[in-house]
Amino acid sequence: MPVIADRGVGRRIAYYRSVVRPKLTQQQLADAACVALGTIRKIERGERGVTDDTLQAIADALGVDPARLRHDRGPAHSLAREGLPALSAAIAAYDCPEDGRVRPMADLRAAADAAERWRLGAQYTRIVRDIPELLAELARALDLARGVEQAELGGLLVSAYRSADAAAYKLGAHDLSARLVELMRWAAGEADDPLLSASVAYVRTETFFAAHAHAAGLRALQQAIDTTPAPDTVVGRAILGSLHMRAAVIAGRARDADAATGHIVAAERLAHAVEEGVYYGTAFGPDSVRIHRVSVAVSLGDDHVGDALDVSHEWKPPADLPAERRSGFYIELARAQLWAGLADGAFESLKAARKIAPQHTRDHPWVRQDASTLRRLRRADSETLTSFAEWCAAT
Structure with a gap:
């Protein structure tokens, strides 16, 4: 990874951090960029260089183009997008993985959980950089596993594929995203968990959004809703509620106001029976449904726009919601x-x-x-x- 050693980079980072919005402390910048505080201090003092990877993370945290921080002021480029070919290569041999290391289950579980946190925090550069190796390792582990361990690894693969898909979809690589969704459906079959399969149906809706096939996406979600187990547990209610929440948005895109209203009301009813949280990788609860009410109103447009403004006048998303969901509300x-x-x-x-x-x-x-x-x-x-x-x- 190239290292930029010019002292001017550190001075420019300090300037944008302390003078230009958002006026962050070094600790706040370190937290936002997922970089150690000591590293930020040394970079700003010119005592150490900064890799392209770290510069991209710092620039994103400051809300500036990385070209404004570089010593050469060359054209900006997205390191996340540059990593997408490696991600494609990592999933090409999902069913015939190469030999390599396989860590203990506890370590694999922790790695998949970390990738999920990056996804919920919209850290796409980190996902694209680190997840190809994890996907290959999980594929090797699943190839060797049997019984209960096989089912758990199927669930971990779903989680890791979902993290990879989030980066691919948000970066506009929709073909790669669709491939990852299909792998999620395959891995969910290995896990043999109906609620996990239902959560994958939630993610699959991305492919319909990307193709502007909203009516077809609504049909697919309705089918998933019909086949999801009865909501007799907290997790079951959250999963079914998230499907209704998603169906409300795509119904809005299809300009089916009646269906959108019916699904968002169903989601609200289920949300009142659970606490806000992340269930099978999807945030759901009263706050998430409020955010989706705004999304539905914007999707329907016209006379419904006022509904989105009404929500915003009375409520703002709390800080403990996933960053991707909160930013989506403001967008x-x-x-x-x-x-x-x-x-x-x-x-x-x-x-x-x-x-x-x-x-x-x-x-x-x-x-x-x-x-x-x-x-x-x-x-x-x-x-x-x-x-x-x-x-x-x-x-």
Whole structure:
């Protein structure tokens, strides 16, 4: 990995951290970038170089294009996207893995859990960098396993594939994402867990979103809802509720207001019976359903946009929700505000999304579209808006 040793990089990082928004402490920057505090201090003092990987993470945490921090100021590039071919190679031989190490089950479980945390925190660069090796190791372990261990490894593979899929989908690699979804369905079969299979149906909806096949996606989710076990446990209620939550959004995209309303009401009913949490990799509970109410309103558009604004007037997502979900709320809200003529509010929402989950926000197509619209409207401080638009590659 190339190391940038120029002292000016550290000075520019310190400048953007302490002078330009978001005005972070070194500890806050370290936490946001998932870099050790001591490393941040040494980089800013010019006592150590910084790899491209670390620079990308710091730039995302600061909400600036990495080119603004580099000594050569060359064109920005996404290290996450550059890692996608390695991810494709890692899954090509899922059913005939090469020989290699296989760690104890406890270590594999911890590695899959870490990847899930990166996914929920929208740390896509880290996922793409580290997960190919984990996928290969889990495939080797499953190839050797039998009985109960085989079922658990199937579940771990689903989790790891899902983390990889999140990065692929958010980075626009939809063909790779669809392949990963199919591998999730295969691995769920190895686990022989109906609730796990239902959680995979939730993720599979991405392929319908990507193809704009909303009516077909709604049918697939309805089928999953019909075949999901009766919700007689907390986890069962959460899984069924998440399917209704997802169905409400895709019904909104299909402009089926009745179906969208029916599914979001069903999701709310189930959410009242559980605590907000992450169930089989999906956040669900009253707060998640509120966020999806905004998404449904934006999907339906027209007279429903006011519903999204009403939610935002009364409530904001709490800090303990996954970063990707919280940033998604503000991205959806920004679109509703823009449609309602609230351009200044829309820009504030986009900046809030960036502060919460920079990578998720930067690679979201709606963010680029809305930033471009705001530039054409010439709203907000031109330099600030131009900087934001440059950061997310808006035209």
